[in-house]
Amino acid sequence: MEKKEIRERIFRFFVEEKKSAGLEYDTELLKSKYVNSLFALQIVAYVEKEFGIKLKRKEISEKNFHSINAIADLVEQHVSGK
């Protein structure tokens, strides 16, 4: 799976499930002052289920989740490492 496709799927999740408006691939997701627990869990759970991966504790970080691009990079490492 190419990064482009991964990125588009994650983007669609945000638009459809989170009803996020005006979002771009490099929008800072965590900058919105707070992270609602449910939102945090939803992105992690979504990524794991959608791409069939299991994230390690250290991979759950602000760096890896700060934008759709960052999440897509993380997923790509997992998918291509298989």
Add this chain to the structure above:
Amino acid sequence: MGKNEQQIKCVIWDLDNTLWEGVLSEGGAGELRPGVAETVRELDRRGIVQSVSSKNDFENARRRLEETGLWNYFLCPQISWNSKSEGIGRILERLNIKEEAAAFVDDSAFERDEVQFVLPKVRVYDAVDTENLPDRPEFQVRFITEDAARRREMYRADLKRQSAEEAFTGSNEDFLATLHMKLSIEPVTETTLQRVEELTVRTHQLNSTGYTYSYEELKELIRSPKHRFYICELADDYGTSGKVGLLLMEEAEEDLTIQLLIVSCRVMSRGIGSALLCFATKQAAEAGKKLRAEYLETEYNRIMYITYKLSGFEDIEEDGDRVLLEYRHDEPLEYAEYLRLEIGD
């Protein structure tokens, strides 16, 4: 507390030959079975919520339940010709209660097996056990708190809020802004201590360590000069949600360490955990100390770890299931705009 001893938070009833004698659709719904009314009222008094999963015509069943005077005790009853397990699944989803904390009462062994097959962690009981249910250990509560007494009404308000959210077309944050939420954070005192204990025992998902304390230990913590111990209450346009969160921090020379961060699962999607974390970062900043947090992984609480990690905390020590985290942003977190804060002394 082991998994199987987990307290029951929700009892779901069958109707025909369980709640009442006979079969309604065959024109034969008779009187309530012995002990039913008493058991329903007693469980309600303890703050155990109840519902119905039954194969019947909805309107007819509702009319009969209204006649018995029990209709108002049941939250989002599932009365249709679908399977019982499907009804139960829907109830638990809407109330955000785990299978492990649910009980189902039905006279039919076939129906109990069906439920057990699809939802293996739900505890099932034969209708003949109705009268004895309140005596069983899994239905015991240590105290009947103010929150327990209001729990059914608070869940009902939650259901209304949920329907409003489903009908809302904007983002989750936009919806939260329409609620006009007010969060009051105040130090734990002896008057709120029973609710504190209840929250530590009832909450599994939004519980950062799962530590439980005896009533005496909790009392000590209130007096301890080395601890900061807070409880919070949430209210909005739909009414009060009661006391829904706890924050316990231990103070040392150079740091404040969060030992317990608990938020009631009933208010999971409303940003309360984040608000308490924000409060903690501000307290640490005012004291000029580092903020740390203990996390102890359990079967259910990964959500808390993720919350810490995506809110500026990083792992500094790891030992099996136990992690020590530290807040690494330069500035404290900021409260969400949709929440109005009241901090008491």
